[in-house]
Amino acid sequence: MSDFVGAGRHEPPGASPRGARGMTVKYFATIRTYTGETGRHLDDAPADLRELLTTLAGRYGTSFRRAVFSGGELSGEIIILVNGRNVRYLQGLDTPLAADDEVSIFPMVAGG
Amino acid sequence: MFGWTGTILRVDLTKGEVTREATDPQLARDYLGARGLGGHIVSTEVDPTTDALGPDNKIVFAPGPLTGTFAPAAGRFNVVTKGPLNGVLAASNSGGTFGPELKYAGYDALVIEGKAAKPVYLWIRDHEVEIRDAAAVWGHNTPDTTDLVRAETDEDAKVSCIGPAGEHLSLISNIMNEMHRAAGRTGVGAVMGAKNLKAVAVFGSGPVKVADPEGFKAAVMKARQMIQAHPVGGTGLKAYGTDVLVNILNQTGALPTRNYQDGYFPTADKTGGESLAAKQLVRPKGCFSCIISCGRVSKVDNPAYAGYGEGPEYESAWSFGADCGIDDLDAITKANFLCNEYGLDTISLGSTIACAMELFERGIITTKDTDGVDLHFGNTAAMVEMVRKAGEGEGFGVKLAQGSYRLAESYGHPEFSMTVKKQEMPAYDPRGVQGIGLNYATGNRGGCHVRGYTIAIEVLQNGAVMDPHVTEGKAGLDITFQDLTAALDSSGACLFATFGIGGAELTEMLAALTGLDYTLDEFMLIGARIWNQERLWNLKAGFTKADDTLPERLLTEPIKTGPSKGEVNHLDQMLPEYYGLRGWDEDGVPTKAKLKELTL
Amino acid sequence: MAKVLMIHPDKCTGCRNCELACSFEHEGQFRPGASRVQAYTWEREGMSVPMMCQQCDDAACVTVCPTGAMHRSTTRANLVDWDESTCIRCKMCTIACPFGNARYDAASSAIFKCDTCQGAPECVAFCPNGALEFVDDEQQVRSRKKAYAAKFKEAFQEVS
Numbered sequence: 001m002s003d004f005v006g007a008g009r010h011e012p013p014g015a016s017p018r019g020a021r022g023m024t025v026k027y028f029a030t031i032r033t034y035t036g037e038t039g040r041h042l043d044d045a046p047a048d049l050r051e052l053l054t055t056l057a058g059r060y061g062t063s064f065r066r067a068v069f070s071g072g073e074l075s076g077e078i079i080i081l082v083n084g085r086n087v088r089y090l091q092g093l094d095t096p097l098a099a100d101d102e103v104s105i106f107p108m109v110a111g112g
Numbered sequence: 113m114f115g116w117t118g119t120i121l122r123v124d125l126t127k128g129e130v131t132r133e134a135t136d137p138q139l140a141r142d143y144l145g146a147r148g149l150g151g152h153i154v155s156t157e158v159d160p161t162t163d164a165l166g167p168d169n170k171i172v173f174a175p176g177p178l179t180g181t182f183a184p185a186a187g188r189f190n191v192v193t194k195g196p197l198n199g200v201l202a203a204s205n206s207g208g209t210f211g212p213e214l215k216y217a218g219y220d221a222l223v224i225e226g227k228a229a230k231p232v233y234l235w236i237r238d239h240e241v242e243i244r245d246a247a248a249v250w251g252h253n254t255p256d257t258t259d260l261v262r263a264e265t266d267e268d269a270k271v272s273c274i275g276p277a278g279e280h281l282s283l284i285s286n287i288m289n290e291m292h293r294a295a296g297r298t299g300v301g302a303v304m305g306a307k308n309l310k311a312v313a314v315f316g317s318g319p320v321k322v323a324d325p326e327g328f329k330a331a332v333m334k335a336r337q338m339i340q341a342h343p344v345g346g347t348g349l350k351a352y353g354t355d356v357l358v359n360i361l362n363q364t365g366a367l368p369t370r371n372y373q374d375g376y377f378p379t380a381d382k383t384g385g386e387s388l389a390a391k392q393l394v395r396p397k398g399c400f401s402c403i404i405s406c407g408r409v410s411k412v413d414n415p416a417y418a419g420y421g422e423g424p425e426y427e428s429a430w431s432f433g434a435d436c437g438i439d440d441l442d443a444i445t446k447a448n449f450l451c452n453e454y455g456l457d458t459i460s461l462g463s464t465i466a467c468a469m470e471l472f473e474r475g476i477i478t479t480k481d482t483d484g485v486d487l488h489f490g491n492t493a494a495m496v497e498m499v500r501k502a503g504e505g506e507g508f509g510v511k512l513a514q515g516s517y518r519l520a521e522s523y524g525h526p527e528f529s530m531t532v533k534k535q536e537m538p539a540y541d542p543r544g545v546q547g548i549g550l551n552y553a554t555g556n557r558g559g560c561h562v563r564g565y566t567i568a569i570e571v572l573q574n575g576a577v578m579d580p581h582v583t584e585g586k587a588g589l590d591i592t593f594q595d596l597t598a599a600l601d602s603s604g605a606c607l608f609a610t611f612g613i614g615g616a617e618l619t620e621m622l623a624a625l626t627g628l629d630y631t632l633d634e635f636m637l638i639g640a641r642i643w644n645q646e647r648l649w650n651l652k653a654g655f656t657k658a659d660d661t662l663p664e665r666l667l668t669e670p671i672k673t674g675p676s677k678g679e680v681n682h683l684d685q686m687l688p689e690y691y692g693l694r695g696w697d698e699d700g701v702p703t704k705a706k707l708k709e710l711t712l
Numbered sequence: 713m714a715k716v717l718m719i720h721p722d723k724c725t726g727c728r729n730c731e732l733a734c735s736f737e738h739e740g741q742f743r744p745g746a747s748r749v750q751a752y753t754w755e756r757e758g759m760s761v762p763m764m765c766q767q768c769d770d771a772a773c774v775t776v777c778p779t780g781a782m783h784r785s786t787t788r789a790n791l792v793d794w795d796e797s798t799c800i801r802c803k804m805c806t807i808a809c810p811f812g813n814a815r816y817d818a819a820s821s822a823i824f825k826c827d828t829c830q831g832a833p834e835c836v837a838f839c840p841n842g843a844l845e846f847v848d849d850e851q852q853v854r855s856r857k858k859a860y861a862a863k864f865k866e867a868f869q870e871v872s
Contacts, residue, residue: 028359029352029386038381077343079573084365084675086571089579104363110344110572110611111354111385111406111426112562181742182732182838209728216743255756291755319743322736329736340840397758398727403840405725409758422758 024102025056031105034064045101049080050093052103067107079106114323115177115626116140120153121219121241123234125307126167126226130241135220141628142711145176145220146211147203148602148642150192153223155201155645160653164196165281165306167227173272173312174221175211176604180320180400181328183621184336184613185606187212187400194653195298196306197283197460197515198534200557201649204286204300205601206272207399208293213270216316228308233273235265236314246310250279253453254288257311265313273311274301275455280505281305282513284460284536288452292407292422293399296457298535298557299515323627331620336403339612344574349406349608350396354426356385357539362434364571364580365676366544368537369434370489371466372530372665375541376674377434383441388424392445397422404608410445417446417496424448424458427561430539431462432499436469437489447499454503460515463536465498467516467528468508476523483507533558533659542666542683544676545570547578547586550686553660554590556646562607564594574611583682587689595639602642641710644694644702648712657700660687714789714849717826717833719762720856724843726753726760730835737834739820746817748826749835749844762844764835765813765826767792773805773814773825782814782823788831790849794823 023046026039035056046052057065068078073093080087081104087095097103113135122131143149150172162168171193178186189211195202214222217238224234231246249260258271270290277285278301285301286294304310322328339345348356361367362380369377381387388408397407411420417440424432424445432438432447451458471477472487479486483501485494485508501509511519516536520529530537535558542549547566552559561567566589568574578585596615597607603618616632623630661667666681691698695706702712731747739746749764771792773782781799785791805814805823814825826833828846836846845852 026363028363028384029348029356032386079360081363081675084363086573086577086579088573088577104359106360106363107348108343108573109348109352109356109360110568110574110608111349111357112565112567112607182729182736212744216745258755290753292758317743317745319735319739319741319746321741325736325740336840394758395722396725398725398840400728401732402725402727403729405727405841407725420756420758 023097023099025052026102026104028104028106029109030107031064031067034067035060045097045099048093048097049082049087049095049103052097053093068105077108079108080104081106113137113140113626114321115622116145116220117215117218117318117320118220119218120221120223121236122223122225123241123243124226125224125228125232125243125309128243140177140220142638143642144599144602144622144638145179146174146188146190146602146604147192147205147598148638150174150190150221151201151203151642151645153221154192154194155649158194160194160649162194164194164199165302167307169194169303170223170225171300171303171307172221172223173214175215176602177622177626179604180212180215181322181625182401183332183605183625184339185399185402185404185609186604187402188601188604188606189214190601191287191295191300193300193303195300195557196281196302197299198558199653200298200533200655201646201653202298202300202557203601204295204297205562206287206289206293206295207402207606208270208289209400210270210272210289210314211604212400213314213316215320216318217314218316218318222312224307224309227306231308231310233261233311233313234309235269236312237266238315238317249310251276254455255291255453258291261311261313266315269313269315271311271313273455274304275453275503276505277455277503277513278302278305279310280513282456282502282505283518284457284464284513284515285455286457288455292452294452294457297459297560299457301455322625324624327624328621331617331624335609335613335617335621338617339403339609342612345404345608345612349404349611352385352389353396353406353408354385355383355388355408355424355429357426358384358429358433359386360571361540363675364544365671365674365679366541366571366580367430367434368530368539368541370437371435371463371470371528372541372663373470374673375544375671375676375679377437377439379439380434382439383429383433383444385426387441388429391441399606402606404606404611406608412442412445414442416493417442419446419449421449421452423452427538428458428462431459431466432495435462435466435539436495438492438495440492443492443496447496450496450499450503456499456503456513459538460536461499461502461512463530464512464516464519465495467520467530468498468512470528471520471523471525476525481508527664530663530665531559532662533655535559540567541671541676542662542681543671543679545580546583546681546686547580547589549662549666549681549683550586550690551590551594553662553683553687554594554690556643556650563597564590565597565607566590566593568610581679583685587686587693590690591693594643595636597639598642599635599639602638637710641712644706644710644712647702651701660700715831715846716767716790716849716852717764717828717836718845718847718852719764720843720845721759721761723841724751724760724762725841726751727840729838729840730762730844733834733838737829746820746824748824763811763813765792766811767826767828772808772810776804776808778802778804791828792825793827794825796822799823
């Protein structure tokens with residue numbers, strides 16, 4: 001894993017250098033308060049979403065883990081997009097991940 | 113009556129007459145209040161073909177039965193009139209505290225007719241009603257108008273007023289309440305301006321009575337707990353405001369960018385609720401009886417755009433942001449503050465400036481048209497300057513203040529106006545989210561998101577999920593949301609209460625409050641009745657099936673970049689099913705059987 | 713030990729649920745004018761402040777009351793109580809209170825002042841933002857004091 005270059009706490013993940021290799025994970029809203037950063041690059045892509053979230057939970061700790069998992073399953077209060085698609089239309093935690101995927105992690109949000 | 117006050121106040125500005133009439137209990141039951149009851153008054157009393165800015169149009173300010181009670185987030189009212197932007201049966205919904213105050217003054221609705229010979233404002237103190245000279249307040253912006261009217265009436269009066277934009281009859285002008293809350297859409301401010309009505313001030317000291325106090329309190333406590341336990345209603349909206357949506361819509365590939373030329377804006381995060389909370393938020397704010405507090409009291413220190421006020425909401429952060437190719441949140445917030453002061457709809461104006469930027473980049477207009485201003489996308493200072501010009505009614509701003517349809521049409525290119533029924537669409541790209549496209553196309557007031565917010569299911573995973581890229585099932589989803597929202601709007605509740613509760617809880621509260629045996633079925637039937645009432649009136653006003661569409665761009669030009677790259681909207685796959693499920697014929701006209709079912 | 717009503721203007725969003733809860737509890741209807749608590753909002757600054765009877769130990773309303781209708785409660789600690797039956801509605805209390813927290817209501821011929829809902833204030837129960845608290849006197853400023861202490865802590869951490 002490597003930090004976004006120059007990714008300050010409130011700087012957008014878009015600030016990462018173009019063409020950086022590897023998977024990108026982006027965090028939003030309250031998830032940022034659990035991670036303390038807006039996103040990360042991963043040099044080696046995990047096989048699937050479950051593996052990714054397990055790795056991230058190990059890094060960020062209990063608050064993050066509780067936000068994403070509920071009894072070993074994906075929490076109903078988390079929205080995860082892989083390349084813009086909600087994983088609930090893909091294969092949930094078993095969604096396979098590839099090297100250049102972008103994963104976005106949101107708590108439930110709304111407005112209008 | 114319980115829930116309702118039982119009285120409707122009528123003011124004829126031409127004759128200078130004030131009259132009162134009893135609220136019809138059957139109409140109250142069947143149309144609730146606000147959008148429904150106000151819509152019934154306008155639809156039965158105003159000729160659909162009348163000039164919206166003429167003396168024969170009427171403008172109704174109506175709270176709902178729940179307004180003024182402690183039902184959570186239920187302090188809203190609607191301004192209902194023939195809308196000047198596009199001629200529909202327009203209802204514009206606002207929070208704040210004006211609606212409850214009107215109720216405490218004793219009125220289920222305030223109906224204003226005719227036209228005053230010179231500028232006036234209305235001062236309502238319970239049963240005392242005065243039409244007062246407004247010479248001293250005409251020309252002032254909305255915060256100053258509010259203060260001046262209070263100085264002449266009562267320091268605690270609630271003031272609903274127009275700014276200079278409404279006085280200039282801008283077709284995208286709004287009505288501002290207590291300085292910061294807007295009845296924003298469809299150009300309702302111009303109706304007040306055309307009637308020479310600068311403001312309505314109200315102070316009320318009466319009650320809203322409850323049929324079953326214990327039952328009502330129990331229903332309210334249950335609804336409150338459900339909202340407070342919800343991740344959005346309970347904590348999310350208070351922490352980040354509605355602007356939190358920027359990132360999820362962008363990451364979904366449905367954040368309209370540069371006048372809907374794209375659906376993804378790489379630096380959108382700089383304009384999102386997270387950035388707003390970190391950089392500008394002073395504190396959260398709540399409307400009357402709100403337990404959610406999505407409002408933002410915000411401050412911009414940057415000297416170029418310094419200011420203090422409320423906002424921006426997601427829609428404004430988008431319209432002045434991604435839609436104009438701008439990622440400077442300070443400028444966006446400044447544009448929002450200016451709109452509130454001038455009394456302009458932020459969605460429509462931002463989208464109109466975006467339209468002007470596209471016309472400029474295509475060479476259809478030049479600096480000769482724009483008073484010398486370089487209007488390329490992303491020109492932050494130019495965007496703020498255009499807001500000022502529109503508010504002042506100065507130079508190119510005169511055209512901007514008429515909305516994007518008239519702007520683009522005047523240069524022979526209406527196809528660059530991102531409007532439905534001439535009203536600017538909000539911040540969800542129908543190419544990336546299919547169902548919201550159907551909702552825009554069938555919207556009774558034109559491009560609008562708050563009357564069938566399918567985004568809640570298609571993107572936000574609120575209660576259920578439906579794939580945003582498929583069209584299947586979206587007609588049914590849209591109709592359910594449109595009917596539910598029509599009833600909810602008419603009850604006086606805030607749409608955001610549905611991030612926690614649904615029709616069942618609203619029905620329970622209404623039943624205990626009014627003492628009527630409302631059921632969820634009746635509540636939904638009321639919603640359908642109100643939707644069809646609006647549809648019928650619009651058909652009489654001249655709208656046809658041909659108006660139930662989207663800008664050509666959304667149907668034929670795929671999104672260029674981002675997660676929804678390659679997508680267009682497939683309205684043709686959803687609209688016939690929508691008409692069928694609505695009980696309308698293939699021309700979109702409600703069938704006799706449907707009207708009978710709805711007692712219309 | 714006595715409980716006191718604490719107001720936290722920094723947390724108030726101006727929603728006025730306190731006024732609604734108060735008038736509903738006391739009058740059985742929604743009439744903010746009849747509420748014993750009022751949340752005032754200054755729209756230009758976006759600030760709101762709830763105001764209610766502070767149950768003063770040396771209460772001006774009690775001192776001026778000619779009949780003893782306004783009196784310190786003998787059954788409940790830290791409560792200035794109003795006795796409807798001995799009150800002659802002379803309104804001296806409303807003149808004497810420097811905070812404006814006692815008022816006369818013509819519609820119900822009553823003096824409106826906070827009675828803490830007999831020790832379970834509804835305004836506190838309905839405040840969605842923690843801007844109103846009913847707390848033991850010994851704890852009343854603890855959260856505020858500690859929050860400020862935390863700022864000192866951060867400042868000292870930086871220099872140490």
